[in-house]
Amino acid sequence: MSRLVVVSNRVAVPGEDRAGGLAVGLEAALRTHGGLWFGWSGKTVREDSGRLHEQSEGDVRYVTMDLDRRDHDDYYNGFANRTLWPLLHSRLDLVDYARETREGYRRVNALFADRLAPLLRKDDAVWIHDYHLIPLAALLRERGIDCRIGFFLHVPMPSADLVSALPEHARLFGSLYAYDLLGFQTSRDADRFRTYARIFGRATIDGDGTVVLPGGGRVAVTSIPIGIDATRIASQSAAAVNKPAVRALRESLSGRLLAIGVDRLDYSKGLPERFRAFGRYIERHPSERGRLTFLQIAPVSRGDVAEYRHLRDQLEGIAGHINGTHAEPDWTPLRYVNRNFAHATLTGFYRAAKVALVTPLRDGMNLVAKEYVAAQDPEDPGVLVLSMLAGAAAELDAALLVNPYDLDGVADAIARASTMSREERRERWQSMMRPIAGSDIHAWCRQFLDRLAEVAT
Numbered sequence: 465m466s467r468l469v470v471v472s473n474r475v476a477v478p479g480e481d482r483a484g485g486l487a488v489g490l491e492a493a494l495r496t497h498g499g500l501w502f503g504w505s506g507k508t509v510r511e512d513s514g515r516l517h518e519q520s521e522g523d524v525r526y527v528t529m530d531l532d533r534r535d536h537d538d539y540y541n542g543f544a545n546r547t548l549w550p551l552l553h554s555r556l557d558l559v560d561y562a563r564e565t566r567e568g569y570r571r572v573n574a575l576f577a578d579r580l581a582p583l584l585r586k587d588d589a590v591w592i593h594d595y596h597l598i599p600l601a602a603l604l605r606e607r608g609i610d611c612r613i614g615f616f617l618h619v620p621m622p623s624a625d626l627v628s629a630l631p632e633h634a635r636l637f638g639s640l641y642a643y644d645l646l647g648f649q650t651s652r653d654a655d656r657f658r659t660y661a662r663i664f665g666r667a668t669i670d671g672d673g674t675v676v677l678p679g680g681g682r683v684a685v686t687s688i689p690i691g692i693d694a695t696r697i698a699s700q701s702a703a704a705v706n707k708p709a710v711r712a713l714r715e716s717l718s719g720r721l722l723a724i725g726v727d728r729l730d731y732s733k734g735l736p737e738r739f740r741a742f743g744r745y746i747e748r749h750p751s752e753r754g755r756l757t758f759l760q761i762a763p764v765s766r767g768d769v770a771e772y773r774h775l776r777d778q779l780e781g782i783a784g785h786i787n788g789t790h791a792e793p794d795w796t797p798l799r800y801v802n803r804n805f806a807h808a809t810l811t812g813f814y815r816a817a818k819v820a821l822v823t824p825l826r827d828g829m830n831l832v833a834k835e836y837v838a839a840q841d842p843e844d845p846g847v848l849v850l851s852m853l854a855g856a857a858a859e860l861d862a863a864l865l866v867n868p869y870d871l872d873g874v875a876d877a878i879a880r881a882s883t884m885s886r887e888e889r890r891e892r893w894q895s896m897m898r899p900i901a902g903s904d905i906h907a908w909c910r911q912f913l914d915r916l917a918e919v920a921t
């Protein structure tokens with residue numbers, strides 16, 4: 465069997481517990497498969513961009529690379545998170561495009577290629593992840609690497625019209641044709657990529673969905689939704705009931721029900737709208753007043769980027785307003801916490817919550833939605849209120865699906881979730897557990913690698 469080489473910007477090196485679905489998913493996949501994980505070290509240094517660090521744990525070898533301040537600003541804070549991230553989440557109003565950061569993105573991708581190429585063997589299966597590293601396969605090919613290379617886009621693939629607003633989009637998105645296999649979260653993302661390739665790459669599409677380029681080149685395209693380690697989360701959540709943090713949370717509720725939200729502090733997650741919808745719930749359902757406390761966990765993310773700092777200020781204002789308007793001397797309706805929690809602790813919080821609010825305005829998948837369901841007590845499960853604009857909605861149609869822009873609709877869904885009969889909760893939970901347990905993180909990894917082996921032979 466060939467060696468697996470995973471390449472991603474964010475690497476979950478042992479001991480690192482920063483929030484983020486990509487690292488959580490890949491960590492679980494590599495734990496069973498073994499292999500090499502290559503990416504950014506998470507460190508910005510004064511000089512010496514490209515310096516490598518290495519460590520191993522079990523069958524996984526981690527090789528990570530430092531970036532200097534300029535590279536980090538242009539590539540991660542700049543082109544990846546101020547240009548591509550808003551574009552891919554359909555927020556053209558937030559796209560900040562500058563040739564300088566675009567060149568910085570290419571420069572850092574070239575640095576990834578320079579440092580990674582010498583580590584590769586001919587029969588490796590190389591799996592590159594996400595929008596930070598779109599041109600990496602093309603750059604590796606230029607350096608003579610001819611092993612199998614696949615790519616997975618964790619975020620949404622928007623429409624061709626939207627992508628075409630990016631200057632020089634064909635140069636960047638055309639570099640995806642250097643991969644052997646492209647994976648997307650949902651079939652709609654994969655279809656939108658095919659349409660993009662048809663319109664802007666003059667490609668035709670084969671019966672099995674493969675993109676065929678005018679010169680005869682072929683790129684296989686598939687959709688494989690990322691999953692979670694459902695078995696592990698179920699056992700962790702059952703064990704977490706006795707963790708001091710979980711017990712303290714339960715006791716602090718004084719018999720009230722708990723609703724929970726867990727998201728990086730990111731404008732794609734729809735937090736201002738969610739907070740307002742919760743306020744609307746209190747107003748529209750006066751008979752329910754005081755029954756439900758909402759805990760929003762929102763660790764700070766990408767804090768060097770102006771739009772993220774602005775969001776933080778905005779949320780503090782809205783949270784203060786909601787509590788100022790609705791709190792009682794013995795009840796704070798909204799608890800807003802900007803801290804990162806260990807994954808195992810979160811599973812206990814999920815299980816303690818009778819309602820989860822997962823209402824992004826756009827999301828590639830959203831693993832929190834799946835984790836919440838997997839963490840429930842099968843006999844007395846809570847209810848997931850889920851945005852129809854999250855990738856997870858394609859599989860979890862037994863959740864209470866909402867449009868996150870319809871604040872009254874979300875407010876009414878909260879009321880319905882918190883009063884739902886046990887029988888309906890169990891039926892919905894069982895329907896959601898089928899895809900969550902059947903297509904878990906191990907299946908995701910296996911399916912992608914099997915397909916990559918197939919297309920490259």
Ligand SMILES: O=P(O)(O)OC[C@H]1O[C@H](O[C@H]2O[C@H](CO)[C@@H](O)[C@H](O)[C@H]2O)[C@H](O)[C@@H](O)[C@@H]1O
Binds near residue numbers: 486618690830
């Ligand atoms: O690495 P960061 O800048 O701190 O951001 C964390 C990750 O956010 C995004 O996650 C995406 O991947 C998840 C797993 O497939 C998916 O469920 C979620 O919908 C996506 O937003 C980003 O795409 C990752 O690269 C980041 O590491």
Ligand SMILES: O=c1ccn([C@@H]2O[C@H](COP(=O)(O)OP(=O)(O)O)[C@@H](O)[C@H]2O)c(=O)[nH]1
Binds near residue numbers: 726
């Ligand atoms: O304090 C926190 C908040 C979140 N997470 C994890 O971060 C991931 C978030 O992934 P998701 O796909 O929901 O969104 P992303 O942040 O990747 O956009 C999930 O596994 C969460 O359990 C965590 O470990 N600690």
